[in-house]
Amino acid sequence: MERTGADIRFHDVSVTYPNGFTGLKGINLSIPAGEMVGIVGLSGAGKSTLVRTINGLVPITNGHITVGDHRLSGRGAAQLRGKDLRELRSTVGMVFQSFNLAKRTTVINNVLMGRLYHSPAWRTLLGAWRNDDVELAMSALERVEIVPKAYEKASSLSGGQQQRVAIARTLAQRPMVILADEPVASLDPPTSHVVMRDLQRINAELGITVVVNLHFLDLARRYSERLIGLRSGEVVFDGAGADADESVFENIYGRSLTAEDVLSPKGSL
């Protein structure tokens, strides 16, 4: 399953939604292959918008983004479409707050969905997966320690286990980038750490570039090699997670911190 990550570059990227609201304003960022980056900011600051531009889920209005050899640019003729967009998405995995699993089918079938982009339609429709794909799915489950649950229904698993299955599904894609949009927002504190450690380990062991939106500042600080702070669609902090102290976060948020901003209020930032 070895594969190196892709670099991600934002060149003066803006996003204006169809209703006229500007979600991102002139973003310039360079994320080297294999980096783990946390994105923080108040609700509405543009974190999801930024992450979703990287796989084309949110179209950009101005500027362009490169992800390895792929190039995403604004609306119109230059926009990535069809086969090119599918190719980009085949190498960019995504993990969501709500896991997005097919709950009524087995864990292994969910992970095999990660092979969709790489398999002919007839195989996926018939569930006639190649042995290589099944082996890849099993080794992805091994990485997140869920192998014993492979043939159980996804709905029978706890939230943390479901998120680990979702991570295994992205791994089965053999991605160069993993995007995680608030991956621990629905989990309890100990499970949040388990899932963040999975992402950290995957980043370190496989060299996959990881970009993760995080609501809780203590988690962001602890697990982000590099932290990017967004405020009203603009980058207002870009530095090491370990260097971000209370005053940095207060500047990103534009207000004092509260107990709701951290996962473990009694711990220190």
Ligand SMILES: Nc1ncnc2c1ncn2[C@@H]1O[C@H](COP(=O)(O)OP(=O)(O)OP(=O)(O)O)[C@@H](O)[C@H]1O
């Ligand atoms: N489809 C859309 N149409 C119009 N405005 C949108 C759309 N999606 C998001 N926005 C607006 O863009 C801004 C940024 O949203 P985004 O979801 O990126 O924020 P966020 O930082 O991820 O916040 P949250 O943590 O609440 O998801 C918000 O003000 C939001 O209302």
